[in-house]
Amino acid sequence: MLILRCPYCGVHADETELTPGGEAHLTRPGPGASDDDFEGYLFRRRNPRGVHFERWCHTCGCGKWFHAARCTVTHQVFGTYSAQTTEPPGAIIAAIRARRPDWTPT
Amino acid sequence: MRRYSAFAIVREALRHHSGWERAWTAPAPKPCYDVIIVGAGGHGLATAYYLGKIHKITNVAVIEKGWLGGGNTGRNTTIIRSNYLQDPSAAIYEKARALYETLSQDLNYNVMFSPRGVIMLAQTEHEVRGYRRTAHANALQGVQTAFISPERVRELCPIIALDGPRYPVLGGLWQARGGTARHDAVAWGYARACSAMGMDIIQQCAVTGIRSRNGQVTGVETTQGAIACARLGIVVAGHSGVLADMAGFRLPIESVALQALVSEPIKPCMDVVVMANTVHGYMSQSDKGEMVIGGGADGYNTYAQRGSFHHIEDTVRALIETFPMISRLKMLRHWGGIVDMTGDRSPIISKTPLGNCFINCGWGTGGFKAIPGSGWAMAELMARGTSDLAGPFALDRFRAGRFIDESVAAGVAH
Numbered sequence: 001m002l003i004l005r006c007p008y009c010g011v012h013a014d015e016t017e018l019t020p021g022g023e024a025h026l027t028r029p030g031p032g033a034s035d036d037d038f039e040g041y042l043f044r045r046r047n048p049r050g051v052h053f054e055r056w057c058h059t060c061g062c063g064k065w066f067h068a069a070r071c072t073v074t075h076q077v078f079g080t081y082s083a084q085t086t087e088p089p090g091a092i093i094a095a096i097r098a099r100r101p102d103w104t105p106t
Numbered sequence: 107m108r109r110y111s112a113f114a115i116v117r118e119a120l121r122h123h124s125g126w127e128r129a130w131t132a133p134a135p136k137p138c139y140d141v142i143i144v145g146a147g148g149h150g151l152a153t154a155y156y157l158g159k160i161h162k163i164t165n166v167a168v169i170e171k172g173w174l175g176g177g178n179t180g181r182n183t184t185i186i187r188s189n190y191l192q193d194p195s196a197a198i199y200e201k202a203r204a205l206y207e208t209l210s211q212d213l214n215y216n217v218m219f220s221p222r223g224v225i226m227l228a229q230t231e232h233e234v235r236g237y238r239r240t241a242h243a244n245a246l247q248g249v250q251t252a253f254i255s256p257e258r259v260r261e262l263c264p265i266i267a268l269d270g271p272r273y274p275v276l277g278g279l280w281q282a283r284g285g286t287a288r289h290d291a292v293a294w295g296y297a298r299a300c301s302a303m304g305m306d307i308i309q310q311c312a313v314t315g316i317r318s319r320n321g322q323v324t325g326v327e328t329t330q331g332a333i334a335c336a337r338l339g340i341v342v343a344g345h346s347g348v349l350a351d352m353a354g355f356r357l358p359i360e361s362v363a364l365q366a367l368v369s370e371p372i373k374p375c376m377d378v379v380v381m382a383n384t385v386h387g388y389m390s391q392s393d394k395g396e397m398v399i400g401g402g403a404d405g406y407n408t409y410a411q412r413g414s415f416h417h418i419e420d421t422v423r424a425l426i427e428t429f430p431m432i433s434r435l436k437m438l439r440h441w442g443g444i445v446d447m448t449g450d451r452s453p454i455i456s457k458t459p460l461g462n463c464f465i466n467c468g469w470g471t472g473g474f475k476a477i478p479g480s481g482w483a484m485a486e487l488m489a490r491g492t493s494d495l496a497g498p499f500a501l502d503r504f505r506a507g508r509f510i511d512e513s514v515a516a517g518v519a520h
């Protein structure tokens with residue numbers, strides 16, 4: 001069973017308390033963006049086999065959205081962090097690098 | 107290839123079974139092929155088969171990372187049906203179902219197609235309306251289905267409790283010529299027929315890179331060396347995103363785990379397939395007597411071929427209310443497969459941004475039933491560059507907004 005720590009209320013919540021929300025850090029293109037940009041934003045996903053940054057909602061707890069860094073093959077969780085950011089914080093990147101030295105962010 | 111027949115069984119019985127041939131050869135890769143198909147699951151092998159049979163392209167290699175049919179082809183619940191709502195879906199799934207009817211004769215290999223009938227239970231008023239609509243759509247599409255009463259459901263499947271407190275049965279969508287087939291045999295049958303046409307099926311050979319020049323694919327790099335090709339077909343289901351990454355484009359696909367389980371074998375008690383989509387559970391009885399149960403998909407990205415236990419719990423809890431007699435059954439095996447889900451829950455059979463590279467993926471939770479039709483359409487697309495069956499499933503439909511929306515419209519299990 002997948003257990004994630006909610007960064008807001010500090011609860012170690014199992015997945016039945018959580019709602020998955022897909023890939024994190026998708027940036028909505030601004031006015032005048034091309035169709036290609038918009039298609040990418042709406043549909044194209046990294047879907048990596050390995051380290052994945054994703055959104056979760058602590059539905060049965062505080063109800064807030066947060067982000068998690070998790071391996072999609074082993075389910076190893078590298079850390080969770082606030083959703084009030086546009087990119088993974090340095091501490092999360094360092095935690096991933098410590099355990100996956102050959103990982104490169106794309 | 108020596109044909110299988112009743113005569114062959116008698117002949118081999120008389121000579122201590124010394125004359126059976128290997129069903130397919132295990133060659134080393136040649137330096138160059140006209141077509142390389144990546145992925146020797148049902149869809150990849152069917153693509154190769156129809157390339158040879160219909161389009162006479164036989165200088166083909168099918169490359170497989172693991173073993174033949176060892177991915178989702180061996181991990182599904184073997185259900186075959188074509189009662190979809192949208193016209194393009196109904197066309198390709200009905201083509202597949204129709205090909206299944208004569209597949210054993212076509213391949214000279216018993217795929218054990220059993221058109222025992224499929225009921226999709228309507229357990230809410232919304233489902234009743236939805237399935238009536240699907241039945242009308244199917245009538246226009248030439249797919250034989252009917253909306254049936256709860257009494258008829260009981261006649262077809264006496265072990266159903268119609269008056270469940272939470273999930274009463276209010277009717278069902280019945281497809282009499284739907285059913286099941288032996289999933290491994292489908293892969294093996296296609297592999298044997300491909301091998302007999304002179305195609306190379308190369309197992310234990312993972313693709314590690316895709317070579318291209320001036321936007322045209324020129325070959326693949328594999329764990330058994332580089333292999334050149336004029337055309338490349340990527341048919342790798344859950345790992346489509348990984349291959350697309352090698353080819354340099356991104357797909358509207360996310361990979362999630364879908365689970366299934368089987369019970370201990372019991373005496374025959376159910377000779378139809380029953381799907382209960384409200385509760386995400388479906389059940390049939392295998393020829394060995396096991397109850398084969400399919401569950402829901404996890405909501406998050408995963409490449410681990412196992413799912414969350416609470417989905418199993420949800421599925422079994424709901425099915426026990428519909429089928430009280432299974433409550434004492436022990437479950438023998440439980441497994442997960444990685445399915446590739448698109449935004450509109452319809453597949454992708456398409457050209458790609460890389461020239462002469464084609465992709466067939468996104469079958470999500472419903473790939474097995476489509477294998478012959480998918481292979482047929484993909485082969486046509488690769489051989490001719492265009493295909494009526496594959497056309498609506500092109501990759502550009504997401505940009506154009508031409509969705510084939512089965513996730514909302516059809517109420518199918520996804």
